[in-house]
Amino acid sequence: MKDYIIRAIDEDASFRVFIASSTNTVEKARKIHGTSPVATAALGRTLTGAALMGSMLKGDKDKLTIQFRGDGPINNILAVSNSKGEVKGYISNPDIEVEDRVDGKLNVGGAVGSNGKLIVIKDIGLKNPYIGQSNIVSGEIAEDLANYFTTSEQQPSAVALGVLVDKDISVKASGGVIVQVLPNIDEEVLTKLEKNITILSFISSLIDEGSTPEDILNQVFGEFSMKITEKKEMDFACDCSKDRMERALISLGRDELTQILEEDKQAELVCHFCNEKYNFEEKEIKELLNSI
DSSP: OOOEEEEEEETTSSEEEEEEEOHHHHHHHHHHHTOOHHHHHHHHHHHHHHHHHHTTOOSTTOEEEEEEEESSTTOEEEEEEETTSEEEEEESOTTOOOOOOTTSSOOHHHHHOSSEEEEEEEEOSSSSOEEEEEEOSSSSSHHHHHHHHHHHSOOOEEEEEEEEEOTTSSEEEEEEEEEEEOTTOOHHHHHHHHHHGGGGGGHHHHHHTTOOHHHHHHHHHGGGOEEEEEEEEOEEOOOOOHHHHHHHHHHTOHHHHHHHHHHTSSEEEEOTTTOOEEEEOHHHHHHHHHHO
16 A cells, blocks of 8 residues: 555644655665664654655645754754655664663664754745754654744644564554644643544554554544545655756866866766666766866
């Protein structure tokens, strides 16, 4: 079954919900980057969170970038998404290993670190992109994104993200939920909502048991008369191309390109997101030099 995201709102328009099933997307990322289990969980949660946040964008060309710069051994995680459900990302140290938590779960917080910055960049077609940031509070990704929404966007939100890694290190189940409170929410509804969303901490287990985003919506939010307003497929998709790599080479400048030509006679560029390789032969580099 393909991954997808649903968006829903209650009948009184007091809160909205975004739910993603992302197992195939995260498994695709794991295969591309050859991640260890804890790196798979960290990258998978970030990709799922980015895709959910990307689904909040309105324009077809809008993009959202999430970057975690923690003090843990992972060092850096980057994910880029758009409004179409497409997401891509990479992790600085994909083969990192850290001891599991005392409860036996993967220690994502220890791998990411509990100090550092979460940076969110929204490119929505304006002259300058919106850049927001907040402190990393736990390194567990979901808690950090919830803190970002509250402190940087003043948008009270609950975030749950989970990646279940199988014994063969493949991704068994992955998913995420973002719940956002709207200004006119009633205090009684808010109290009920806070009680209900505790089950979302088991999001990957729910998906592993076969629950779809619609099932989770009904199970957790059924009493609120929810209406699904949007459903879109989600996938790991990279938009790299040889043209983009040409522009990257040109941006190096004449001197560095000349040095590459004299020393190596060729160049190989690798996309950070999908590991696709682009080769430029001597003739092509000469043409790029002539174009500068």
